[in-house]
Amino acid sequence: MYSFDMESPSTVADAAKALGQDEAQALGGGQTLIPTLKQRLASPSVLVSLAGIAEMKGVCTADDGSLAIGGGTTHATVAAEAGAYAALAALAGNIGDPAVRNRGTIGGSLANNDPSACYPSAALGSGATIVTNKREIAADDYFQGMFATALDEGEIITEVRFPVPEKASYMKFEQPASRFALVGVFVAKYADGVRVAVTGASEEGVYRWSEAEAALSANFSADAVPAAPSGDGMISDLHASGDYRAHLVGVMTKRAVAAAS
């Protein structure tokens, strides 16, 4: 780890100001960033911890009925308090291990957009709105490939709003050692159609499987899930081939549809 300064603001405004400094970097729960720093793969001059900002924490139902989660809310809190969106609470409760869930935050996960993380599939699969200190970004516009998002330098995710679907489920095929998603599929059925978001599989990061969405919007049953996508463009690494991941996209989608409630 290289040396850096640390700031711990207590308001979003102060945090935004602190992030205006040269080479400043926001710190959520640190579950990705701290190991990255330890490996010397990043060298921020200032770390701005968002952990002390009360206004960014908590779970509530918004006026429009959507579930609003503060960007600084830990996975453990979401697991415990997002009962209004059971599939989302279940997803949060199965990320990593207790240490990760007690430190990691939803804002941190979405800002990082790891191609094998769970949360991006929930946000994209729910058509969530990513609220920052500057604007609101639709999930469809937010994810821009592996580790890439629509966030500007210094922009902070303060809240994520999830429209609550009629039915939803997340199915994760775990890489058994790390418990990251080898493939994870989030399926959500809304009145106006079904969304299917896939994480862990594509070299482009989380994506919507549109063929499955179309088929499931017409007939929401596991039998309607189309044949698995091709392995082209899927991640091939030491844990699985691209073809196997592509195959699992089909399997996990069917399981998610069957389990959706």
Next chain:
Amino acid sequence: MSVAKPLPHDAARLHVTGSARYVDDIPTPAGCLHLAFGLAEIASGTIARIDLDQTRSAPGVVGVWCAKDLPTDCDCSPSAHDEPLLSDDSIHYLGQPVFLVAATSHLAARKAVALASITYEERKPILSIDEALEAGSHFEEGPRIWQKGDAEQAIQSAPHRLDGEIEIGGQEHFYLEGQAALAVPQEGGDMLVHSSTQHPTEIQHKVAHALDIPMHAVRVETRRMGGGFGGKESQGNALAIACAVVALQTGKPAKMRYDRDDDFMVTGKRHDFRIHYSAGFDAKGRLQGLAFTQYARCGWAQDLSLPVADRAMLHATNAYFVPNVRIESHRLKTNTQSATAFRGFGGPQGMLGMERVMDHVAHHLDLDPTAVRQANYFGSDQNAVPAAVQTTPYGQPVEEFALGEMTKALIESSDFKARQDAVRAWNETQPVLKKGLALTPVMFGISFTLTHLNQAGALVHVYQDGSIHLNHGGTEMGQGLFQKVAQVAASRFGVGLETIKITATDTAKVPNTSATAASSGSDLNGMAVLAACDTIRNRMADHLAQLWQVPSDKIAFGDTSVTDGNRTISFAEAAKLCYEGRISLSSTGFYRTPKLEWDRLRGQGRPFFYFAYGVSASEVVVDTLSGEYRILRADILHDCGASLNPALDIGQIEGGFVQGAGWLTTEELVWDDKGRLRTHAPSTYKIPACSDRPDVFNVALWDGANQEDTIYRSKAVGEPPFMHGISVLMALSDAVASCGRGYPDLNAPATPERVLAAVRRVQNEL
């Protein structure tokens, strides 16, 4: 008598309260230095330029050593003198230690290592079995071949024949406590080394060689390891030597422990194998001729690869009588970590090759695999040759064969036949989840195949207050050896275990010991302790007989007392009387295993004192859509002879099964095309956890005494149960086979991706 009682591990309380002391817990003297290696970043080539200026000037750094700075070559090899501690500018694998840093803290040493700048001239590394074969990169002069009868002719003339091949992955030891050593310089150039090692005498020998001093100037102490599994038989040498060199040259204590990632990158693992087989058999699956070609990837240095590959050959036919056998073994030299000892020592790989043949033959003939196994057992009544003269492929007569009865007993106790029917019925109706059930035997030879290693020593003192100090050459790695040996001592003196002090293994107390390996710990050390105890007990009996004017054979020890039938005094009083009578209450004990005779070049003789037996049945369920699976149930019947301690033995069996199942299922080592091990942490390499054990897990001991005269007629238990994991792979094969007509042809580890591929193959072969 404390022998045969299911007593808990002597240090169980210390383990669970965190107060058991390991090497890294030993309070170090002031000024202790901490060491770290700088590791090679390429797999093959030479060092073009090395710049360690920044490393030398880093905060806390006290010294930096390259090969030329060492007092000798500091060879770390247990065998062929081919492992210099630090690279001599040639690089043989990615992860090879190149330089050594001593600093004021562990972290400072590691940080300083990262500042080094090394440029290399790279060569194309030899990584795979195929590359090694193509390059003719062997250890020894070429393949070793053992034969019995005429395998080729027998295969050709058999009614049925088949060929096949299985790839078998390696395995990281993943001992909970990583490699560690601490060297404390003594006066006059002597050295005290604390080492997490299964082989203190080897550490002593290698440190003495490195420092160019006699072995008497080096003392090695090992209280316990947090797991060894063979990974601390030779792999601790480098750390101990490095610490001793630094301690000698700086006059300060020096400690080294590998970070877990470094431990993965530097140290050897289980050998991965490819085994090709040709089998000739009759309509009942009885083998008439069998030919194996075993390819072992040994890594860059010889280490223990020759005896490991020998043991794979020795177990190549497992529990089966095969009249004509040919086994060809290639020991391939590659630019990877030097593969080393791991629980079973090649035996599991050889045995898996045979179980694969059984599975394949049964599938080929559409017979029940269990029936095919039973038909091929030694002593099977279907065999033409009488049981008494049946020999292994290497000519050892099988004088005792428990598996026939044990298999029947397990089939009964596990309700195997009914469950087989239930599995078949399930598979006929269930389209997605397929179940599999398989039973596999274990017949494991007990003794070091290097015959002279089969010896052990002990040192026992009885103090004048009746308390007893016990020491022997074996090491404690969590397996419970110390408790078993203490039970022997307590039984000989007729005292309770609280009377016995179990002490750290120490080369100054018992010299010239063998590694605690080959499952031999309690067999060898138990007998040595017994000899020492009996020497003292006989002296005590003689003295008391003289005092009491009775014959010596009237003196009996038991219930913490000594009696001649009329008088009874406490053991402590007896000790005091003997002390006052000027009787020596200290003795060494020595044991050498009898009956061994082995010619490894010819592959003929009696390498093993006896065989340990076991049989297991595993049931699995496979999701044929994803390849995922679970172990639903395992039943194991295992032969520990007359168990010294049933609780410890059952613990070894349960742990062995889970570790063996992990080897064949989730534990996958992946090297990239540069020779870099990509699975070097628990985030990428998955060992089974407690939660991965089967929900139904029945382990029982086979009730029987060892036919050979071992310690209280017990049998060794360290390695044999590991191979019960093979039944899991065979159960997976059974489940996959139910998907179609093809043979599953499952390689190990059977990851979900491989299982799915096998399902597809089987489904597509109509």
